[in-house]
Amino acid sequence: MNEQLLTSLRHALAASPGDSALRLHVAEMLHAAGRNPEALAEVNxxxxxxxxxxxxxxMLGKIVSGLSAPAIPVAPVAADPVGVPPAAPEAVAAAPAPDRVPADGGFDWDRASSELGEQLPAPFAVGMDQEESGVAPIEPEAPVITLADVGGLDAVKARLNESFLAPMRHSEIAKAFGKSLRGGLLLYGPPGCGKTFLARAVAGELGARFMSVVMTDVLSSYIGQTEKNLKAVFDSARAETPTVLFLDEVDALGMRRGSLTGSASWLRQMVNQLLLEMDSMAGDNDGLYILAATNHPWDLDEALLRPGRLDRTVLVTPPDAAARTAILHYHLKKRPIAGIDLPALTRRTENLSGADLExxxxxxxxxxxxxxxxANEIVPLNMGHMELALAEVKASTLPWLxxxxxxxxxxNDHGRYDELASYLRSRKML
Ligand SMILES: Nc1ncnc2c1ncn2[C@@H]1O[C@H](COP(=O)(O)OP(=O)(O)OP(=O)(O)O)[C@@H](O)[C@H]1O
Ligand SMILES: [Mg+2]
Structure with a gap:
């Protein structure tokens, strides 16, 4: 076999891994050279x-029939409607007899897998390995924003400062007054109102790295894998401090354990692992700050909210007038505009979230x-366009409120939602 040709074809494949025709050509070469396990990996x-x-x-049928007798069944399958090129005549010829077609007309993966299992050392299904190796590593981000970039929301900023930032910055004074620095901060509020944005700004204020992990990404259907994923996340956060580890959509993990039964016991184990990781945070302030966000704090497991865990909560309210002005300004400033009345827009967007405003x-x-x-010429964005958009875009914060x-x-027995209560009162909703 021409090794040089194979190497250059493999380079070409690395550059365009989605080129199936090229991959099958490589497989054909490998098969012709008797290197069937490698050929099979490409085909798979x-x-x-x-x-x-x-x-x-x-091609799979051809390789497999060379590996063992009798041949592994390969069903003739209708050509892919989304443009798979017609099969090469020899490939069709290699397809097996129709009596081997599985009942559903598709390829019998289970049977092929079990028969091949005896032939090949590597797992038959390519991709299983990746799935089992856990979550992709999270790239920490250098913080680029601070609270100064967050428009308006003065009450939220004051709460953040008093409950989290000031004690962290002045740890000795905080300790003298008996304020524990352990535990994390839970941001909650309606969707799209700046929880993630604020978490990033908190990292900026602390001069810390920002690592964001969406809890549903940590979930794995493999037994024990989710716990390993969680541990890996915490380990990489601890590897270099100061770091803000932001657990987004924490309700995915922290569901009330009491409501989890039978088949959901794996979820309970996972919650336990999260509690373990949070409890094992060394000392009072080891430079690892845990921030979490949820739209449904009431669905969280109580255990997650106990002292030393997510024991401080801050309501991230819908954007107030100053915040709406800042968000509208941000999204309009890079577009050609004319005659935009920002104060009028701010007044007319009262219940819109940051995401709605965007x-x-x-x-x-x-x-x-x-x-x-x-018109074949630039017509700047004006209030007329804004009016049309205002008629289309619905405010999403009201259903949440x-x-x-x-x-x-x-x-609200424990007074946990007092902050929410006073916000609702200020909006005359309570
Ligand atoms: N006060 C603010 N100042 C400037 N921009 C803001 C402000 N609040 C929200 N935004 C912007 O609004 C958008 C939505 O914010 P973000 O994604 O942080 O919301 P979220 O509460 O995390 O939403 P979700 O619940 O969907 O995760 C972002 O583009 C953010 O930059
Ligand atoms: Mg978010």
Whole structure:
């Protein structure tokens, strides 16, 4: 076999890993040279991506029939409707007899896998390895924003300062007054109102690295893997401090353990692992700050909210007037605009979240763009476009505030939601 040719083909494959025809060509070469396990790995890569690639299935049949007798069944599958090239004639010829077609007409992976298991050392299904090796490493970010970048929200900033930032910055004074520095901070509030943005700003204030992990990404269906993933996340956060470890959508993990039964016991183990990691945070302030965010704090496991864990909570309210002005300004400043009345827009967007405001600006920009295309010249984004967008974009914070009102009315026994209660009162919603 021409090794040089194979090497250059492999380089080409590394550059464009999605080129199935090239990959099958490499597989063909390897098969011709008797290097069937390598050929099979290439074919499997194609089949994982395009399960009905006829050429790949034909090649699989050819390789396998060379490995063992009788041949592994390979079902002739209809060509992929999304443009798989027609199979090479020899590949079709290599397809097995129709009596081996599984009942559902698809390729019998289970059977092929068990038969091949005896032939090959490596796992048959390419991709299993990756899945089992856990979450992709989280790249820490250098903090680029501070609270000064957060528009408005003075009450939220004051709460953040008093409950978290000031004690962390002045640890000796805090300790003298008996204030524990252990434990983390839970940000809660309606979706799209700046929880993630504020967490980043807190990291900036502390001059810490920012590592963000979305809890659903840590979840794995493999037994024990989620705990390992969580441990790996905490270990990499501890590796270099100061670091803010931000656990986003923490409710995915911290669901009330009492409501988890039977098959959900793995979830309970995972919650336990999270508690263990938080409890094992050494000393009073080891430079690892845990911040978490949720839209549903009432669904969290009580154990997560105990002293030393996420024991401080801060409500991130919908953007007030100053915040809305800052967000609107941010999203409009890089677009061609004319005659925008920012104070009027601020007044008319009272219940919009930060994400809604962004959507509003994008929608208005689309209108201006379409008008520009029709006129064949740049028509700047104006209040007319904004009006059209205002009619389309719905405020998303009200449904959240309404459900939160019920929580405050019926389950605020510990006074945990006093802050929410006074916000609702200030909005005359309670
Ligand atoms: N006070 C603010 N000043 C400037 N920008 C803000 C402010 N509040 C929110 N934003 C912007 O609004 C958008 C939504 O914020 P973010 O993603 O932090 O919300 P979230 O509460 O984490 O949402 P989710 O619940 O969907 O995770 C972001 O683009 C953010 O930059
Ligand atoms: Mg967020």
């Amino acid at each position: 890569t194609v089949i994982q991506k395009e399960p009905s690639n006829v050429a790949a299935l034909g 959507h509003l600006c994008v929608t208005a920009a689309e209108k201006a763009m379409m008008e520009s295309i029709a 309404e459900s939160a009102r019920n929580v405050v009315r019926f389950s």
